[in-house]
Amino acid sequence: MTMEETQLKRSSAQTHTPKPSRPPMAAHLAPTKAKAASSPKHQFRLAPQQLIQIHDLMVKSRVLEERLIRMYKQSDGYFWIGGPGEEAFNIPLGLSVKKGQGPQFDYLHLHYRSSGILLAMGAEPISFIRQMKNVASDPYSGGRNFANHASIKAWNVLPITSTIETQYQTAIGTGIAQMREGGQGLTIVNGGDAGTAEGDFASCLVWSTRPNEELPILIIVTNNEWGISTPANTQHGESHIADRARAFNIKSRTINGNDVEESFFAIREAMDYIRKERKPYMIEARVSRLYGHSSASGANLVTNESDPLTLFEDQLESAGILSKQEMADLREKYNTEMLEMAKRVKEEPLPDASTIYDHVYAGQKGKYW
């Protein structure tokens, strides 16, 4: 263990406020949040090379998020929020995107736990580190937005917002453009379970299913069973969030988003359907939230949630695809690389005050009115 890791563990131990133990889950919510089965000889459906690629990206994503948390704890950032615990779903999703600009490609209306999706699409970890440090070279917001609020025009990634759920509204817009355009491009929108209580989510269901005007949208809900500190089972009368799709005749599934292959094949099936039928599809993915809600709740590791990376690594080892040593070496490699990036970024300049109004209104660089 490096000195820095020891420090992180110690600081976690010192600052950790014991999480209130999760209230017993309502019986109807329990079965789908099962741990991925890890048999002595795990059988995969995907080819070894694909599994190794997914594992590499999952480790990269986890190490990046842990670096961002360290930066926050070392006062090299003002706020952290991110996606550790969602990698088994997010990496297969990012690898399935038809990446490019314009309506023939997929549009992404994401929320703040989506770094894994973007890394799988080819985003650079240093971009997230730059945004965390709010330096001028941050490619997503010029050093002006929160961590994990990406925006990548060339890949149809709309600016991620801190206001939850508004992405389900903007998704309608690109969905309409793609309905009119035809072709293969689809719109992807994701958000958490608590946010589905907001009207924007309902608007997305209504607008994506108007007769003869159906929209090619993949509606994703990543259900980690929490809305900051409010347990989901105190809020939902429906058995599964995905059941809300039924009233609109939207095809839907609830899956174990902690299992790589279950996620991979569910995403591919949904995307194939949408690309061909030009109709919406909803996936509710049951995922973990491994460092709490955000830095506002301490950003400390919680130990009572399944870790999808550990589950996948157990499967890879039992299938004889990677050894624990190889996987540990990979994590160490990314740890070293991202520590170096963070040191480099620390020396980069902050944005100049004159840029404060850039990008507020199109075509009015530097002006607010």
Ligand SMILES: Cc1ncc(C[n+]2csc(CCOP(=O)(O)OP(=O)(O)O)c2C)c(N)n1
């Ligand atoms: C419109 C709006 N209302 C409230 C908030 C405050 N808020 C931030 S995150 C959050 C909980 C979101 O929970 P969920 O939708 O389950 O997503 P998760 O963070 O668990 O992934 C709330 C209520 C906000 N950012 N925006």
